[in-house]
Amino acid sequence: MKSHGFGKLVTFLNKLEQEKISYTLAHHRDETIMVNVAVAGERWEVEFFEDGSVEVERFVSSGEINGEEVFSELFAMYAEPESNSVKLSQNTNLARKM
Numbered sequence: 001m002k003s004h005g006f007g008k009l010v011t012f013l014n015k016l017e018q019e020k021i022s023y024t025l026a027h028h029r030d031e032t033i034m035v036n037v038a039v040a041g042e043r044w045e046v047e048f049f050e051d052g053s054v055e056v057e058r059f060v061s062s063g064e065i066n067g068e069e070v071f072s073e074l075f076a077m078y079a080e081p082e083s084n085s086v087k088l089s090q091n092t093n094l095a096r097k098m
Helices: 006-018 068-078 080-098
Strands: 025-026 033-041 043-048 054-060
Touching: 006 033, 006 043
Parallel strands: none
Antiparallel strands: 025 033, 033 043, 043 054
């Protein structure tokens, strides 16, 4: 009989609930269910595959806190190329008004 990851997923969810750690579920890839866990200074993406395998990716904060001035970096790095200059101009103006 084929091994399924459902048991691992349920066990993990039960442990999160027992420890009162909040989480959300998502489905971004075929044959997986993702559990997103956010705790102080960290975010975890835990993917449970249909075949029973598990992948964990952790994002750890450096502890640095920024203000809205970093919005321009966000849009410069991740906006669609053709709209970068328009969005940056709008965001700079918006930041100045605030």
